Amino acid sequence: MRTFSASRADVTIGREHTLTEQTVILRLGHRIPRDLRVTTHVCLTARAFGADGLILADVVDTALEKTILDVCERFGGNFWIRMGEPWRHVVKEWKSKGGEIVHLTAYGIPLPEAMGTIRASPNPKLVVVGAEKVPGEVFEAAIWNVAVTNQPISEVSALALFLDRYFEGKQFSLEFENAKLRIIPSAHGKKVVNLSERDN
C-alpha cells in the first residue's frame, strides 16, 4: 500500500482537462507528507467555492488524490485534480493559450482594489497559491499579485475570500451533479440524505 508517493515530475493525472476550464488553482510548494492536510483544505475549498480543478505542481501525492476523489465521488460535481507537472510548464502553457495568472500573496495589492480589473477580464484564470516561499518568477508571471489582507494568514482563507469575491458568493447556491450524499441544512444536528440509495 502506498500512503504517499515519492516526488515524480513526469506523471500527470486527468490530463484531458485543459484551458476550456475557466478557473483553475495551481498549488505550489506542496511537500509530502507535511502539506497533505493543508493542501486537502485548499482543494476542498476550491471545489466548494466553484473552481473547476486544481493542479498540484511538481509532485504526485496519491494520498491527497484519494481523499479528494473520494469527496467528489460522494458529494458530486466535476472538480478535478492534476498532479506532477513542473509549475513553469503549467504557467507557460496557460499563458500561451491566452489564460491569465492571479497569485495570492500577502505582499500583493489588496483584493478590493484588484478585483475590479480581474473580473473585467473574461480570460481563464489560473490562481496560484503557494506553501511558504514562492519563487520570484511567480510574482513576475502573475498579472495580479493579490493580497487578502497584508497580514500572514493562510492560503486556504486567502483562496476562499478570493473565490467568494470573484464569483460573487456563488458558493452558497452551487449544485453538485451526481452527488451520492446531500447535507440538509439543520439548526441542530446532522441530516444527510443518501441519494444513491433513494434512486435504487
Added chain:
Amino acid sequence: MRTFSASRADVTIGREHTLTEQTVILRLGHRIPRDLRVTTHVCLTARAFGADGLILADVVDTALEKTILDVCERFGGNFWIRMGEPWRHVVKEWKSKGGEIVHLTAYGIPLPEAMGTIRASPNPKLVVVGAEKVPGEVFEAAIWNVAVTNQPISEVSALALFLDRYFEGKQFSLEFENAKLRIIPSAHGKKVVNLSERDN
C-alpha cells in the same frame, strides 16, 4: 527543547482575558502534532480577520503558541491565545456571562440565512471550529449552527467567510498596533518596512 508538549488539561495561558472580548474562537479536537499547521492557519485567519483571541480546548501545544506569538510580536495587534481548558468549561463560562455560541459546521443553516440574526444580537460571540468529529453537545450548546456551504470544506475557509460577513469585510482596513513589520502592497515583488528599525 520541546517542539510540542503532551496534552495537559490543567494549564491555562493568558488567563486574564475573559468575556470583555467580543469575538473569540474556540478550537476543538486539536491533535498534537497532527493539527499544528491547520490550527496555525485557523489562528492566523482569526487574527487577520479581526477576532480578539482563540482558545485551544483541552490541550496545550507550545509549538502552536510560539508560532502565533511570534507573528503577533512581528506584525502587531492584541490577538491572544489561551490553551488547555476543557471545552465544556469554556462553553459553560461563556454562556453564564451572557455570551452566545456560533458553531461552524457543514450540517448547519446556510451562512447568508443565519447572519442577520447573528449580527442583530449584540452579545459576545464564541465561534466554535472543530477538527473532524465534533460532539453532539456542541450542536446543542450553539444558538447557531452555521454552514459555509453544505459541502466538505475547511474550518479555515469557513472561519474566514464567517468573520468576513460578521465584520462586513473589516479585515481589509484593520490596523495592528505596535507592529515591527509592515507589508507595503506591491504589484510585483515584496516590500516590507521594518518599523522597529525606523524608530531607533
